[in-house]
Amino acid sequence: MSLGDEPGSGGYGGTGQTRTRLPDGPTDPRRSGRTSSRSLITVVGVVVLLIAAIAFANRGDGKSAAGTGAENKPKTSTTAASGDNPVESTSNGIPTGFPHTPEGAQSAAANYAVALGSTGMFTKESRHSIVDAIYTSTAASKLHDAMDQAYSSSFLTKLGLNADGSPPQGGTFVSRTVPVGTKAEQYGDTTATVSVWYMGLIGMSSQNSTDPVSSTWKTWTFNLQWVKGDWKITTDNQKDGPAPVPGDDRAAGSDEISKAVEQYGGFTYAR
Template sequence: MSLGDDQGYGGAGETRTRLPERGGDPYGGARRGGRSSSRSLVTVVGVVVLLIAAIAFANRGDDSASGGGKGSGDKPKAAATAASGTKPVPSKAGGIPTGFSRDQQGAESAAANYAVTLGSTGMFNADSRHRIVEALYTPTAAAKLQGAMDSAYSASFLSRMGLDANGNPPQGSTFVSRTIPVGTKTGQLTESTAEVSVWYMGLIGMSGDKSTDPVTSTWKTWTFDLQWVDNDWKIVTDSQKDGPAPVPGDDKAASSDQISKAIEEYGGFTYAR
């Protein structure tokens, strides 16, 4: 949340390890209000900063590639993200939706699905991360981004997240990293370029009896500069910013077992406009 930024999906952020203040499940039936634990906040910030720095570093010098789209074309009128009944994509490649239509709806569907993929746990494994970056970015952007991402997702960073060098959680624990789009908005749009922002809620953390970093939520906006390449929308550059975040509710936090079970039982969606 992926993580992909200002999950998913890095720069190097320092994190601190804090043991639970009391025994038992760290989720413990506590009520989740407007304040998260300092440990959880530091971890989330660490992931976000890590992703932003890697993407920003890799995309330096690409302004000319994306600038053309912003300098031409009329800005579309604002419109709610509403279902159209049109199937978003005809196929998938390696589990990633491909073949989006060359119009506003296709660009918005691509951005939403790309945010989901870049915010997934797949970004924490080198092999799957390489496939994701190669599939979603333009060839030029992907070539620059791969090395930066590898440096960002270092063994030491993964260790701070509670993962091993291959991005695997400890036995008995479930690592959670998900991006859930709430809506999309198109900025500048031309025949070959599109600027699309995805407002989303992210989930990140470790679910397990011994976890000191329970799964928490965050709200962000992910903006993609897309380009039409090889009959599909590809990312040239992307950036994130905080919010807008709604007022937190007073929902009772689930136990680690409930979170792990939900992650295993509830799959993701293919997002269409």
């Protein structure tokens, strides 16, 4: 659904859904005083380079019969991109026709997360179109009413939107899901379970906004089914994190965020 937490209970397809938490005030709790972090990182970097140089200079020419431990490390192929174009068609602007492979299921899940985290979910007509495009027909038929109740006018008002889900004059509503990685938890000929680790952006960008655009980190897990030549969602659920340590980046003003949203488009994600 949305990038962070959403209203109501019961997830899409009845698997558990979280709630949206609005900021308590203008203070961003993710940003803490870490003025010495850059200097610390510099010192640590120099020490690491020095140790590496000493180890390289003192390495022996002989080959040891004992294991080096490298055999236990994850292989790069585990997370490397497949290099395959995931799809060549779209439905209502959403990629369709994903390959009947583990990589295809992961590509589908990533792109479905993007669709479910978009601003289109906040207006009834586009929300129904998105749900119909990416869920199985059985799941979609059960979700329309439930989602309409979740995206109530009172909930939209709390986000600074009009009752129909449109932003107020002079405001830019931001809602984006940015997949960082995917993992096939389970894969079979007709079903697959895929987790998508993502960063979300959500909030209202305007001079008078009480809900400024902020970021959140979540993991979205989709249960997929192979239906009529494509992967479709049967159920899904979200959990918090894993979230990295916040950086020291300066928070952008509302004008900068609004321009960035208008100037930078999204992607079609492939595994």
